[in-house]
Amino acid sequence: MxxxxxxxxxxxxxxxxxxxxxxxxxxxxxxxxxxxxxxxxxxxxxxxxxxxxxxxxxxxxxxxxxxxxxxxxxxxxxxxxxxxxxxxxxxxxxxxxxxxxxxxxxxxxxxxxxxxxxxxxxxxxxxxxxxxxxxxxxxxxxxxxxxxxxxxxxxxxxxISVNPPTAYRMLKDFVNLKKGDVIIQNGANSAVGQAVIQIAKAWGIKTINVVRDRPNFDELADQLHKLGATLVIKEEDLRANSTRELVKNLGSPVRLGLNCVGGKSANGITRLLGHNASLVTYGGMSKQPLTFGTGPFIFKNLKACGFWNSRWNKEASKKDKQYMFDDLCELIRGGYLAxxxxxxxxxxxxxxxxxxxxxxxxxxxxxxxxxxxxxxxxxxx
Ligand SMILES: NC(=O)c1ccc[n+]([C@@H]2O[C@H](COP(=O)([O-])OP(=O)(O)OC[C@H]3O[C@@H](n4cnc5c(N)ncnc54)[C@H](OP(=O)(O)O)[C@@H]3O)[C@@H](O)[C@H]2O)c1
Incomplete structure (x- = not known):
């Protein structure tokens, strides 16, 4: 070669x-x-x-x-x-x-x-x-x-310049997450989703991961567990009572939701968020608009906002970018981010x-x- x-x-x-x-x-x-x-x-x-x-x-x-x-x-x-x-x-x-x-x-x-x-x-x-x-x-x-x-x-x-920084910033910049906290994301098998699972695991954060059903769901769930996913569920399970129980058993309310799908999926996620949680939308893979049930927003005091890596990139200093890339490279070299x-x-x-x-x-x-x-x-x- x-x-x-x-x-x-x-x-x-x-x-x-x-x-x-x-x-x-x-x-x-x-x-x-x-x-x-x-x-x-x-x-x-x-x-x-x-x-x-x-x-x-x-x-x-x-x-x-x-x-x-x-x-x-x-x-x-x-x-x-x-x-x-x-x-x-x-x-x-x-x-x-x-x-x-x-x-x-x-x-x-x-x-x-x-x-x-x-x-x-x-x-x-x-x-x-x-x-x-x-x-x-x-x-x-x-x-x-x-x-x-x-x-x-x-x-x-x-x-390294788009998906890992998106995962990194969304885990850092919206909610002050601590070890043992829980987050939820859809599109969990996307490249961003994979980075979220691994960075969260490295920082001691538990992840609930939502993916679309498929013939090889068990195989996919197994791959995501190997990356460090805490729970892997199907889109249609977002509304099931059994899912609420699983989430409760994680021991902490869900403090952050990451949404790259939109439509019904994003709404389903809001049902599992805890009080004062934030839902961050960064993609719209289903091409469906965001529509939320009113109740969860009022009674749980939820916040919804967006994240765009290009905006962060434009506004961040060279020093902040270098710090983040050095950190990401450390995670890669340490075997935490594949x-x-x-x-x-x-x-x-x-x-x-x-x-x-x-x-x-x-x-x-x-x-x-x-x-x-x-x-x-x-x-x-
Ligand atoms: N805001 C930002 O700064 C930022 C930065 C990076 C990425 N993004 C966005 O994040 C998303 C993921 O990017 P990526 O590079 O990680 O993508 P990727 O690796 O190509 O993965 C695409 C993901 O989208 C899912 N998907 C595709 N069509 C779908 C549909 N109709 N309904 C539900 N899920 C669907 C796929 O799931 P299946 O396996 O089920 O098909 C897969 O999980 C994209 O929307 C991208 O534009 C945004």
């Missing part, structure tokens, strides 16, 4: 035709332009209809810029919503279109003269919106990137453009599937 170093050695060449090049024939150096293979859309629409592989010329980097080579990038629900045009953050459309993907990890392979905080070999994650991570190379001002520890796997690093369940799609150096496009489209179709259960992650050799 070729490493970045061998790629660097093999690819500083001038004047080769770009059309139909394989990944192994890319050019790379500070004073040469670089070709990036990218999944690009020219307009909003269903990703499968509007995305296609393009070769983009990345001009020589400026003094305050770095050239990065992507190592891995996931396909998240918000990436899809963004391309569809139904997300508050829009893709960065340029003359050639917009590169998809917001999350991923890349290695710095060249740095301009005035770059202060990054050096060749560092791993970085985007620290700006709509970066465009479904591509092999990108040039970026250093302040649009956040350095990340290299002591974690590239799969963990490529999925890679999300995933399928890896490898873009190989020898792949031609047609193959890269086909591989991406296959991963994309799995990313949108119900009961898919696995994050689709693109890795670049």
């Amino acid at each position: 070729l490493s970045t170093q061998s790629l660097l050695k093999n690819t500083i060449v001038r004047g080769i035709p770009t059309s139909g090049m394989t990944l192994s024939s890319l050019k790379l150096a500070t004073n040469y332009s670089t070709i990036s293979k990218a999944m690009v859309c020219e307009k909003h629409g269903k990703p499968k209809d509007v995305l296609r592989l393009k070769e983009l010329t990345i001009p020589k980097i400026k003094d305050d810029e770095v050239l990065v080579k992507f190592l891995a990038a996931p396909i998240n629900p918000s990436d899809i919503n963004q391309i569809e045009g139904v997300y508050p953050i829009k893709p960065r459309f340029k003359k050639y279109g917009a590169v998809g993907g917001n999350e991923g990890v890349a290695e710095v392979v060249a740095a301009g003269n005035k770059v202060k905080n990054l050096t060749v070999g560092d791993w970085v994650i985007p620290d700006t919106k709509a970066f465009g991570t479904w591509q092999t190379f990108a040039a970026s001002p250093e302040n649009e990137l956040q350095k990340i520890s290299k002591n974690i796997s590239k799969i963990s690093a490529s999925t 890679e999300p369940w995933h399928d890896e799609t490898k873009w190989e150096l020898s792949d031609d453009n047609k193959t890269l496009n086909r591989k991406f489209m296959k991963a994309l179709s799995k990313a949108g599937a119900s009961f898919g259960n696995k994050k689709q992650i693109l890795t670049f050799e």
